[in-house]
Amino acid sequence: MPTTPALSFDPLDPAAQDAVRALAAAAAEHDGVAPLSEQPLLRLGTDADWLTHVVARDDEGTVVGYLQVDRGGDDASAELVVHPDGRRQGVGGVLLRTAERDARLPMFSGAPGQRGKPLRVWAHGDLPAAQAFAAAHGYEVARELLVLARALGPDDAARDVPDLAGLALRTFRPGADDEAWVRLNARAFADHPEQGRLTVDDLHDRQREPWFDADGFFLVVPADDETSEPLGYLWTKVEDQPEGARAGESRVGEIYAVGVSPDAQGRGLGRALTAVGLRHLARVGCDRAVLYVDGDNAAALATYAGAGFERAAADVQYARPAVA
Structure with a gap:
């Protein structure tokens, strides 16, 4: 039976950054499209009050998911990835709910203008699995980047x-x-x-x-x-x-x-x-x-x-x- 992943919200140290890059590479090889865009990857080492990093680990401490929420714009923008071996176990849902909470009430920042923002979530390649995941959680297409x-x-x-x-x-x-x-x-x-x-x-x-x-x-x-x-x-x-x-x-x-x-x-x-x-x-x-x-x-x-x-x-x- 799937277990709830352990989440950490601290800024990423170099080892955690490498683990997220390896996770993204595994997902890209499996899906045929990179799961994270350039900007989140460049910001893996960024510690800012408008940015939240969330790392999901399984019972053995292996990184199985990652979420980044950027609240610096008018909307909160999120990108998330789950390891191919960790899918269909609720990890994506946990990360999405975490993003929704962070957009409403930032976990580590009470900075003015960063509360109660609408959340948008990127799906790179807009694969069928991403479409199904979005529909199951009540999300619709809001923007298309061709x-x-x-x-x-x-x-x-x-x-x-x-x-x-x-x-x-x-x-x-x-x-x-x-x-x-x-x-x-x-x-x-x-x-x-x-x-x-x-x-x-x-x-x-x-x-x-x-x-x-x-x-x-x-x-x-x-x-x-x-x-x-x-x-x-x-x-x-x-x-x-x-x-x-x-x-x-x-x-x-x-x-x-x-x-x-x-x-x-x-x-x-x-x-x-x-x-x-x-x-x-x-x-x-x-x-x-x-x-x-x-x-x-x-x-x-x-x-x-x-x-x-x-x-x-x-x-x-x-x-x-x-x-x-």
Whole structure:
């Protein structure tokens, strides 16, 4: 008979962080999709009053589940994972109820503005098991994050830099451009629940990742003053090439983020920067490009459709229906 897992809520020490990464890797291998997005993995070592870590262990002390609740936005956002060997034993339900309680009344923080928040829970890949779990607990789709993809070829590598009409394109300079990029990103994504909240520390976390390459990070600046505040940016991401890719499998590169200042909207920068990203990815050896975009972002969807992208998958946020 299933037993209730033991839960711990302390900040994660290095050993616990490694255990959660191993748990996520086991789930990804089993499900074919990563159960946790990049941000929760980068925050495994973060101790903040708006963030809750929950580790579930079985009777032998083995980590069988993990939950992270982020209360820094308008809604509380949760991501959780259960080890494939520990599923259908109530672990997921315990973690979900814990997330619901934490959203209503944070366990370790009475900070103003962090109580009574609606809860949204991510399901990466929106697999049938996740759909059934959400339905069984009264959750419905509240947000869809689409994964778009397209092939890359020689024509992409041969692209000219689009005419930016009085603007210039240069690569990002770590250290010198950090704060300016954070300001630009906050303006470009002022209404975005995750992207617009990124801080200099978040940027530095990514700069320490093995995939970070400043040569694939581009800023748009006024042509007559390249040291002034940037008006747009294009950030690409290419993970280490897996062994299988050397045997002929696709090498995938990501249009990681495209941001345009509100002051520069309507000048075609999003379309031009997307072309820059495709050219860069093709030139570094990628033969497939992917990106993430919210399903209700009509303008971005139109831009990416025009660049040849098509829907490949989706991540979904679930929430309980609002009570009238």
